[in-house]
Amino acid sequence: MSLEVFQQRILPMKDKLYRLALRLLLNGHDAEDVVQEVMIRLWTRREEWGQWQSLEAYCMTAVKNSCLDRLRKRQLRPVGEDGAIDVNSHDKDPHEKMIAKETFIQIRRCMDELPENQQLVIQLREVEGFSYNEIAEVLGISLDQVKVNLFRARNAIKKSIIQTESSWKENR
Amino acid sequence: MEREQVAQLLERYWQVETTVEEEKMLAEYFRGTDVPSEWEPYREIFSFYEQEHEVRPGEGLEERIMEAVRPRPRLRGAWWSAAAVILLLLGLEPLFRVSEEKRVEQRVAVVEDTYDDPQLALAAVQKALLIASRNMNKGLHPLK
Numbered sequence: 001m002s003l004e005v006f007q008q009r010i011l012p013m014k015d016k017l018y019r020l021a022l023r024l025l026l027n028g029h030d031a032e033d034v035v036q037e038v039m040i041r042l043w044t045r046r047e048e049w050g051q052w053q054s055l056e057a058y059c060m061t062a063v064k065n066s067c068l069d070r071l072r073k074r075q076l077r078p079v080g081e082d083g084a085i086d087v088n089s090h091d092k093d094p095h096e097k098m099i100a101k102e103t104f105i106q107i108r109r110c111m112d113e114l115p116e117n118q119q120l121v122i123q124l125r126e127v128e129g130f131s132y133n134e135i136a137e138v139l140g141i142s143l144d145q146v147k148v149n150l151f152r153a154r155n156a157i158k159k160s161i162i163q164t165e166s167s168w169k170e171n172r
Numbered sequence: 173m174e175r176e177q178v179a180q181l182l183e184r185y186w187q188v189e190t191t192v193e194e195e196k197m198l199a200e201y202f203r204g205t206d207v208p209s210e211w212e213p214y215r216e217i218f219s220f221y222e223q224e225h226e227v228r229p230g231e232g233l234e235e236r237i238m239e240a241v242r243p244r245p246r247l248r249g250a251w252w253s254a255a256a257v258i259l260l261l262l263g264l265e266p267l268f269r270v271s272e273e274k275r276v277e278q279r280v281a282v283v284e285d286t287y288d289d290p291q292l293a294l295a296a297v298q299k300a301l302l303i304a305s306r307n308m309n310k311g312l313h314p315l316k
Contacts, residue, residue, distance in 0.1 A: 006241060011234060018229040032233050036240075043241045103216040104223065126221040129192055151188045158186065161213045 002046045010042060013056060016128050017063045023123045024067040026112065034070065038062045060138040064120065103161060110160040111153075117141065118153035125150055173201050175208070182214065 014035055021031035038059060052058045111119055120139055124130040130138070135146045173181075181198055184190045190198070201207075202218040287293035 003241065007238075011237065014233060014237070015228055018233070019224065019227050022227065028230070032229050035229065036233060036237055039237045040240045101216075103213075104220050107217060107220045123224075126195075127224045129196070131192055147188045154186060154188065157217060158213075161217060165213050 002049070005049070006043060006046070009055060010039065010059070013059055014039065017059055019127060020060060020120075020123055021063050021067050023111075023119055024064070024116075025070060030070060031067075034063055034066045038066055054134075054137065057134060057137045060124075061140070064138065068116075103164065106164045107157060107161060110157050114153055114156060115149075117145070118149045118156070121146060121149040122153045122157070173197065178211075182211075 017035045017038065018031050021034040022028060025031050025034070041062070042059065049055065111122060114122070117139065121135055124135045124138060125132075132143055132146050136143050139146070141149075178198070178201055181190060181194055185195065185198060199218045199222065202211075202215040203222075207215050287296065
């Protein structure tokens with residue numbers, strides 16, 4: 001019975017969980033590891049599913065926390081040890097497999113440089129279409145904080161892309 | 173959607189006042205071909221988010237998760253082996269029963285009478301007990 005629930009309700013979340021992990025970790029392999037880890041942990045706690053308000057919010061929060069843990073460990077680890085990942089590199093990033101438009105590269109670079117909460121809010125709202133309430137629940141912040149972070153992030157991206165476009169026009 | 177309406181929605185979008193549905197309308201508008209050039213940067217932003225939404229993990233991820241979650245087939249194999257052993261033992265049971273009968277026969281043979289005269293039998297028992305008691309006394313002697 002619970003295997004069915006797992007396959008129908010939890011497993012299909014893997015794509016958005018992966019995208020969230022990828023946004024934070026910037027590495028496809030690590031992002032997959034986190035999703036796998038979180039899903040298996042969720043399975044071992046299947047007796048508790050009924051007590052959770054929203055399985056989706058629970059999963060998203062678990063992935064976010066797991067990613068932040070990894071990022072902290074990466075900072076502690078000296079660069080170069082067991083091929084430590086260069087956080088600023090998109091070399092092995094699945095994004096690269098897509099046709100990389102220059103404007104897209106610019107937007108992504110701008111997103112990468114945003115503070116953590118702004119990145120997360122943008123990812124959940126613009127990419128996944130979450131409501132403000134859902135975002136507040138996943139991130140454990142107030143509605144006002146969600147809006148402030150979204151306001152700053154949207155306007156930072158707008159500013160960055162307008163600057164890029166105008167500098168191209170000047171160069172032409 | 174009218175250009176004026178889009179301009180208003182955009183204004184509210186930057187102020188974080190739009191609903192998810194209104195943002196979907198904006199995305200839909202920017203997917204179209206009739207976008208003025210001054211809004212070209214915005215079209216790029218909305219189309220970037222749509223592309224981000226298409227990002228998927230590798231094909232093997234789902235299989236790896238299910239592999240960890242599914243009941244182990246190896247365990248099921250172990251149950252079959254255990255069942256096979258029990259069936260085998262049940263099958264061999266008549267053989268054990270035969271040898272048990274033989275053992276009972278042997279034991280019966282041991283307790284068959286060896287003496288016809290009760291006097292002789294008593295003497296033999298007394299002699300055996302005397303030997304045993306003498307040996308016990310000999311064994312206890314060094315302890316005194």
